[in-house]
Amino acid sequence: ELEPLPLMTLDFLQILNEVCEQCYRDFAPDDVEVKVREHILQDFETFLRCQVPGAKLVLFGSSKNGFGFKQSDLDICMTLDGQDTAEGLDSMAVIESLAKALRKHHSLRNILPITTAKVPIVKFYHTKTGLEGDISLYNTLALHNTQLLASYAAIDARVKILCYVMKVFAKVCDIGDASRGSLSSYAYTLMVLYFLQQRSPPVIPVLQEMYVGEKEPVVLVDGWDVHFFSDLKNLHKYWPGYKKNKESVGQLWFGLLQFYTETFDFKETVVCIRRKEPLTTFKKQWTSKHLAIEDPFDLSHNLGAGLSRRMASFIMKAFINARRVFGAPVRDFPPEYPNKMEYF
Ligand code: CTP
Ligand code: MG
Incomplete structure (x- = not known):
């Protein structure tokens, strides 16, 4: 009809x-807004490495796939040095300790670990920029689909x-x-x-x-x-x-x-x-x-x-x-x- x-x-x-x-x-975000995201990531990584040894952070999702908005959330994936996959990792424990560490960061509020979801995450709110975001563990396929989408965006x-x-x-x-x-x-x-x-x-x-x-x-x-x-x-x-x-x-x-x-x-x-x-x-x-x-x-x-x-x-x-x-x-x-x- x-x-x-x-x-x-x-x-x-x-x-x-x-x-x-x-x-x-x-x-669409401008160059400054793109740089701010990279800067936040760097700041988080430096901060986290003091509390969670070997922590490595990567941005993915719309901050990286070419379809980001000024206010899009920060999608961050965490891995640990020397560990290629999440196999044998106590994800819940890592998420809990990650949440505990993030609570000490002066520009973060509303730290919320979510361990019941398919992909466990810690949510946060970044007061300086007003951006929300989450950190997931070994979200490897999402990193790949981010690259795939970025390639289509570039064509x-x-x-x-x-x-x-x-x-x-x-x-x-x-x-x-x-x-x-x-x-x-x-x-x-x-x-x-x-x-x-x-x-x-x-x-x-x-x-x-x-x-x-x-x-x-x-x-x-x-x-x-x-x-x-x-x-x-x-x-x-x-x-x-x-x-x-x-x-x-x-x-x-x-x-x-x-x-x-x-x-x-x-x-x-x-x-x-x-x-x-x-x-x-x-x-x-x-x-x-x-x-x-x-x-x-x-x-x-x-x-x-x-x-x-x-x-x-x-x-x-x-x-x-x-x-x-x-x-x-x-x-x-x-x-x-x-x-x-x-x-x-
Ligand atoms: N993702 C996924 N499978 C889903 C949902 C999300 O693999 N069912 C991955 C994708 O790489 C996606 C990223 O997680 O790009 C982040 O998801 P989300 O924040 O919901 O979407 P964005 O693409 O980042 O778009 P937005 O600007 O709305 O944040
Ligand atoms: Mg997103």
């Missing part, structure tokens, strides 16, 4: 394009802009918080990448399916294959589709909304960015799920698994509304562009 849409005018597509580009300019400026638009859309519609039963921003980013791979002609390749010459030996991390093509400066040599797609970001954004409301069949198909060929929910045995999004490395992980039927339908309604709103020119713009920070 999708409403038919009026024909898009060139004028309107141009406005849509400008809105998308403005969204990116409004929310084409439109990838970055669209992922920002999608994240803003998810925040504005209140459908972007996994801890409250919806989807994580990571899941929405995967949806954007999948759409860009399936677009004809595609905007991005499937990096995990690209091999140069001989098939390289499989690199396993936590039992999963983490190979992807990362030699981006030579991408034009190995990907025939390079720069074939010439659509504007505005066209692509509307195309994405059409794709997920008109074309893509969530009942039958899994959002899967590791291969070009469609993957069925039947093959994955994920048919009872309302919305299936496969993690690119941990193939047993469906990012939509936690959605209730109500929430899945709420999310789909947000997409249907967006298709209607972004698909038809408006006669009257609101009198004032609302203060962008009010969205959050």
Whole structure:
């Protein structure tokens, strides 16, 4: 029961394009903000090493994958020198001692160890910057998916802009918080990448399916294959589709909304960015799920698994509304562009 849409005018597509580009300019952090994050990490590591000998910290998530907002949380992974994996590690004990150590740091508040989650973490609030964050242990696959997303972001400026638009859309519609039963921003980013791979002609390749010459030996991390093509400066040599797609970001954004409301069949198909060929929910045995999004490395992980039927339908309604709103020119713009920070 999708409403038919009026024909898009060139004028309107141009406005849509400008809105998308403005969204990116409004929310992307500047160089100083990026440096501040690195500085905080360094400060934490120096501080922690006095209390937890051998502690090593790495930033991941949107601070590093190219899709970070000014106010995005700090996702930090901790490892210990001389210990390659979490095997044999008493994670709970390490998390507790980490929390204890962080409580002594003068610019941290609200230290909260969470040991019941799939990935145990310590949450914190950094008073000097107002940033929230968490430290997890040996979150190795997340480091790899951060690099994968960063590679996609580096291929084409439109990838970055669209992922920002999608994240803003998810925040504005209140459908972007996994801890409250919806989807994580990571899941929405995967949806954007999948759409860009399936677009004809595609905007991005499937990096995990690209091999140069001989098939390289499989690199396993936590039992999963983490190979992807990362030699981006030579991408034009190995990907025939390079720069074939010439659509504007505005066209692509509307195309994405059409794709997920008109074309893509969530009942039958899994959002899967590791291969070009469609993957069925039947093959994955994920048919009872309302919305299936496969993690690119941990193939047993469906990012939509936690959605209730109500929430899945709420999310789909947000997409249907967006298709209607972004698909038809408006006669009257609101009198004032609302203060962008009010969205959050
Ligand atoms: N992650 C993951 N699997 C999930 C959720 C998150 O592997 N189900 C990893 C991803 O590497 C993700 C990172 O954890 O980028 C941080 O997650 P989160 O903070 O929720 O998302 P961000 O990508 O950092 O986006 P935001 O700007 O909203 O913080
Ligand atoms: Mg984050």
